[in-house]
Amino acid sequence: MATSNPITFPFATEAYIARPNAPSPPVLEPITYSALQPTEVLVSIAAVSICHTDLRAISGDFHLKPPMIPGHEGSGTVLATGSQVTYVEAGDSVVLAYASCGRCRRCVLGKNAFCDGLVGMNFAGSGDGVVRDGDGGHVKGGFFGQSSMSRVALVHESSCVKVDVEDKRELELCASLGCGIQTGAGSILNIAKPTPSSKIVIFGAGAVGLSALLAAKLTSPSHLILIDKSPTKLSNIHPSLLTNVHVLDTSTHKTPTETALAIKALTPGNMGVDYALECIGNESCILAAHACLDTLGTLITVGSSATAKLNIGIGTHLIRGITIRGTHQGDSVSRVMVPELVGLWKRGVFPFELVVERFGFGELGRAVGEMRSGRVVKPLLVA
Ligand SMILES: [Zn+2]
Ligand SMILES: [Zn+2]
Incomplete structure (x- = not known):
């Protein structure tokens, strides 16, 4: 035309x-x-x-x-x-x-x-x-x-x-x-698709991580954990976003194992989480996100990096049935996801x-x- x-x-x-x-x-x-x-x-x-x-x-x-x-x-x-x-x-x-x-x-x-x-x-x-x-x-x-x-x-x-x-x-x-908000929301709504019994950890309190957090709250997961190493970022989050959320400041953590153990300690029987979303693109965080998973858990790499590598021993990985999934834009089809998010926002739930x-x-x-x-x-x- x-x-x-x-x-x-x-x-x-x-x-x-x-x-x-x-x-x-x-x-x-x-x-x-x-x-x-x-x-x-x-x-x-x-x-x-x-x-x-x-x-x-x-x-x-x-x-x-x-x-x-x-x-x-x-x-x-x-x-x-x-x-x-x-x-x-x-x-x-x-x-x-x-x-x-x-x-x-x-x-x-x-x-x-x-x-x-x-x-x-x-x-x-x-x-x-x-x-x-x-x-x-x-x-x-x-x-x-x-x-x-x-x-x-x-x-x-x-x-x-x-x-x-x-x-x-x-x-x-x-x-x-x-981009960032549909990426975070899509990682939860399109890929993880958690249930009310799910345990979720989100690495990164930036726009992608907080959007994933908002989307995860829509699904009422049993455990929702937000991690960042910046106390400034964590302290600036609007308090209403953090209801029913475990917030973990990892600024003093020395190793991915220390972070993984701290996450597991927040879950029943120290078993770990079902979904770990890495929204930063940081190697140490990816290792911690992998190590904190429960059996049959899923690591979703959302954050981008030109240099981060994944170095994981396949022995424990294999026997625990772990899934590793990358995503671009949280798999979102923008003409579906954006109007959906606008609708959720108008209803006051996003x-x-x-x-x-x-x-x-x-x-x-x-x-x-x-x-x-x-x-x-x-x-x-x-x-
Ligand atoms: Zn972007
Ligand atoms: Zn195409």
């Missing part, structure tokens, strides 16, 4: 540009989009939240290297659509998530998070000349199909998730559902707003500092 929108290209706006070896966080710079491709959508950004993967990309520690526009948890209003776009039209409210092809075997099976085209569509960047900076230099867009740290973003249609929101403030808040803190759109530097200090879990830059 061709758009009748009067928007024309080249289209000029402002975006954060991560520069190679930059000593400080990116700042807003003028950019120009050369054209709107048939499968692309132009979105006026209402808000974009910051995920740790943005920080990795900004520092050059990710597949898509600077110069690039970060941002992969955006929300906004559709301004214009490419000639082959059918899912959204101008004026629609959308949350932006990862992109997928929708046609490969994985996508057809509802496993879009493992799309055959995942790397190309999310981490390869847009083509040469599609996005240019104020000096005419090439800048890569298309990060997670969206590069939404921009006043107006050029996104792949598959990244768009239509959401039913009452006003702009709700649309802004929903930006944060696009209060994810308690992990989000608002900043001005131009305050990326301050927001990153607050995030790194552990004082803020999920900064939201509001346009």
Whole structure:
């Protein structure tokens, strides 16, 4: 469907540009989009939240290297659509998530998070000349199909998730559902699928871990344990999130075994847990998460790392019937998971707003500092 929108290209706006070896966080710079491709959508950004993967990309520690526009948890209003776009039209409210092809075997099976085209569509960047900076230099867009740290973003249609929101403030808040929160929630709701008799431990009190905690509370598990080595992070968690939760500060722990024993001590007969979610991507935590499992338990590695390795003796692993499962995006199909989480939030049973803190759109530097200090879990830059 061709758009009748009067928007024309080249289209000029402002975006954060991560520069190679930059000593400080990116700042807003003028950019120009050369054209709107048939499968692309132009979105006026209402808000974009910051995920740790943005920080990795900004520092050059990710597949898509600077110069690039970060941002992969955006929300906004559709301004214009490419000639082959059918899912959204101008004026629609959308949350932006990862992109997928929708046609490969994985996508057809509802496993879009493992799309055959995942790397190309999310981490390869847009083509040469599609996005240019104020000096005419090439800048890569298309990060997670969206590069939404921009006043107006050029996104792949598959990244768009239509959401039913009452006003702009709700649309802004929903930006944060696009990656970290659907990853944490999906790891529980799509993979672990605990029962009321389940024992669960979650490593990491960041946005992913706390979202997993919120989702786990929906299932009323018999034992729910949250672990972090940062007393600052743990003390900043809203108290209402921690009802019926065992909180374990591991800042003084010397070994993974010490942490595993402390977790087991919180379970009946010191038997350990059924599900351990590692939401950090830290080798010691992965070892502790594996060692604290009860027989037939499952370790789910949720946190990402470019360097962490798994070194586990298969003897005890085998005889205890342990499962190790990796996940991307908590196996979430965004057009299913995001509206579900919005619905749960409206019912008051998934209060994810308690992990989000608002900043001005131009305050990326301050927001990153607050995030790194552990004082803020999920900064939201509001346009
Ligand atoms: Zn696919
Ligand atoms: Zn992310």
